Amino acid sequence: MGEGALLRVVHASPDAPGVDVYAEGVATPLVSGLTYGEASTYLAIDPGTYNIQLRPAGAPSGSASVYQTGNLTLSDGDTITAVAVGLLAPGSAGQAFRVLALGEGFANPGSGNAAVRIVHGSPDAPTVPIDVGADGTPEIAALDRFADTGAAGIALPVGQAIRITIWAGSPLARVTSFTTPALPEGAELFVIATGLLADLPREENAFSLLAIGPSGAIGFIPQDPTVFALHASPDAPTVDIYAGGALLIDDLSFGDLSGAVQVPPGSYNLEFRVATSGQTAATLSTPALEAGERYLAVATGFAGQGSLTLLPARDDLLETAGGARVAVVHASPDAPAVDVGVVSGSAFTPIADFTGLAYGDVSPSQGTSVPAASLTLGVAATGQPSPVATFGVTTSAGLRAFAVAAGSLAGSGESFHLVLVVASVFPWTSAEVLPN
Secondary structure, eight states, X not given: OOOOEEEEXXXXXXXXXXXXEEETTOSSOSEEEEOTTOBOOOEEEOSEEEEEEEEETTOOTTSOOSEEEEEEEEOXXXXXXXXXXXXXSSOOGGGBOEEEEEEXXXXXXXXXXXXXXXXXXXTTOOSEEEEETSSSSOSEEEEXXXXXXOTTOEEEESSSOEEXXXXXXXXXXXXXXXXXXXXXTTOEEEEEEESBTTSOTTSTTBSEEEEEETTXXXXXXXXXXXXXXXXXXXXXXXXXXXXXXXXEEEEEOTTOBOOOEEOOSBOOEEEEEETTTOOXXXXXXXXXXXXXXXXXXXXXXXXXXXXXXXXXXXXXXXOOSSSEEEEEEEOOTTOOSEEEEEEETTEEEEOGGGSSBOTTOBOOTTOEEXXXXXXXXXXXXXXXXXXXXXXXXXXOTTOEEEEEEESBTTXXXXXXXXXXXXXXXXXXXXXXXXXX
């Protein structure tokens, strides 16, 4: 008598609801209520040919299926991981929902290694090279959408976190990176790239890695945190920024926003060196940077007084279709507590979320709704009826931005003005807005 086959199902489709999994003609589901990011246990299946059908969780067994595999032949000794990927909603055929029936055949990875099979299951990510270890050289030259690295798996070292970098385009450019937990020796794992590259990394259906072990889903690995640095110190020279001796950002001058810097989750001591001499101007610490998040790091204070500091602001800005969302960062080291509001004619109307902001304060992190329009913003000392400076700002529908009050109000170095950091595009952009 044959030993039969083993079949399990992984739900890796970001827009599909929870599903029940049936074999055609059988009234009882093989798997019930499987949701995004989950994997069933291995099911013992008699050898044969099956049409596997998926129905919304809880739907009657006789109802129409939302997807069926067609004939899937299982033989004695087969172990199959069936991965549901793609988008269920109508759209491009190249992104359409499907089930990848992946026959397992992991090779012995050798001492000190684990065997990892990488599956490209993201509906909107292109063909990607994959750099394991983030050394700048992709070990996998090109992994097509809905393809995988093969049944044997790739041998990866155990006992340490591993950084995986995703590249794309021509010429190649880094898209994003992930940091895995330490792998256990001899483990046989699936790592499925899933979710939507177009979504913000913090969103539920964002591009991520789904790790699947022999006992089921281990969980999602979000993208590494991303930091943009803004030079807002009125008297500091152009600087280079280092972490652990490695150059992260070079030639950052007052008002400049750096490019995107992606690092493994954790806290960092950043060394600010004068670009022309290499002399250390300050060493500043970041808060804990979390996977799946993006941050604005504002370097401010007076270098000449030894008061350089780092003001972190996490991008929690909500998306608003009809208007804009703005958070204000008070980064002017000699300005008093301020109210920020709208100026119309001679009238100054403070915005409630932007009142009483002292140096170092950030308004509510989810942003405050402002109309999509050409506005005159005023900045006044808290409680005063007249602004000390006004600025012309044009906002647009869908804008998400930080308005950073930077420079010196008393004229000690760079003058007081706004830097508008736009987070609704990637990479982020910035524009200096001088007073009227």
